[in-house]
Amino acid sequence: MTVSLEQLQRCHVAVDLGAARTRVFVKGLGLVVDEPSCAAVNTRTGALIAVGAFAEQMTGRTPDYIRVVRPVSGGTVVDIEMAQRMLRQLLGDKLRRQLRRKPRLRAAACTPHDADPLAQRAAVETLVGIGARRVELVDTLIAAAVGCGLPVEQPSATMIMVCGAATTQIAVLSLGAIVTAERIPVGGNAIDHAVITHLRQAHELMLPSQSVRPLQLALSDGGIAAGGPASTEIHGRDVATGLARSVLVDTAAVRHAIHTPLTAVVDGIGKILRSCPPDLVADLGDCGIMMVGGSALLPGLDQMLRDATGMPVQIAERPDVCAVLGLGAMLEGRIKPLNLDPITN
Incomplete structure (x- = not known):
């Protein structure tokens, strides 16, 4: 953790600027904003x-003359001014007036693991633009682990996997700190892109970008795991003629297309385990992997990881909001650190 719990308890607002959604937690009010990280500009x-x-x-x-922009990519603010304007509108006039009454507004923000100084600076500047006098940065992996109830402060290993829209972050935690971590540039967007590319190449079919979720259409209740019907009917636009068309898609081929980007996630887990001390790996054999993030809800992903690693895999109760809820728990003082003060004679 980059800051102490005492510093976080002085903060009033916690912000999780994600590539897919922006979430804001206000001390005393709870989760007040949970909206897509999107803005439309004239x-x-x-x-x-x-x-x-x-x-x-x-x-x-x-x-x-209207452009839809996403000021956050992969957990990093890429357009500071637009991110500030988006946050102000998402907070609303009433909530902004409440925050302005605080003479020295402090804010906390999630940052991806191993974020470079420029990315950290962008997150700080974004929150300064909405009135924060001081900004504390917390690793997303720590915040998500706290938010899903993992005992991160104990001297035992816990593995967290944050499945985001643009990246997947995996880490082993012990004693409130990250022992080893890996960030993989594969997320929900890459999985959707794999499905869309397969349908375009194999069936010359284009799917609408927002009106249809490719995974919900192309996959049945079995998800990416084996089982379910052998084929699914998909509606889209013909690449050649531009007319609406329906095709019968082999779900096994779609699963194969999705498995291709997910192999990088499995390789990342293997790399994490190889760099862990043996005692912590033994702990992980019992507690397994906790999945959080919006993409953790992809049907069948947890079973795929169980089959690939042989470890138990669980999905958090509210995986999409674990990071901001973890920050909120730190702000409200609900997390007690393990006392590691020096022993005096």
Whole structure:
């Protein structure tokens, strides 16, 4: 953890700026914002037209002078000014007035593991732009582990896997710190892209970008695990003619297309285990892997990891909001650190 729990308890707001969704936790109020990290801008005037879910619905449906942007990519703010404007609108006038009453507003933010100084600076500047006088940065892996109830402060190993839209982060934690971690550039977006590419190449079919979730259509209740019907009907647009068309897709071929990017995640878990001390690996054989993040809800992903690693795999109760809830628990003082003060004679 980059800051102490005492410093975090002085903070008033916790923000999780994700590539897919932005979440804000206010001390005393709980989770107040959970919206897509999306903004629609009028390129002629520079005016902000919409943010959040409404802006996401505009994707692929706007005229030339309206542009839908995502100011956060892979957990890193890539457009500070737009991220500030988006956050202000998501918070709303009433909540911003409440926060402005605090003379020295402190904020905490999640940052990806091994984020470079520029990425950390971008997160700080974004929160300074909404009125924060001081910003504390916490590793997303620590915050997510706290949010899903893992005993991170104990001298035993716990493995957390944060499945985001753009990246997957895996870490082994012990005594409130990261023992070893890996960040893999494969997430929910890569899985969706693999399905869309397969349908385009094999069936010359294009899927709508927002109106249809490719995974929900292409996969049945069995998810990426074996089982379920052998074929699924998919509706989309013909690449050649541009007309609407339906095709019968072999679900086994779709599963094979999805497994290709997911092999990098399995390799990352193996790399983590090889770099861990043997005692911690023995602990992991009992407690297994805890999956959090929006992409952890991909049907069959947990079973695939069980088969590949031979370890127990669990999905958190609310995997999509674990990181911001963990930050909120630290802000409200619900996490007690293990006392490791020096022994005096």
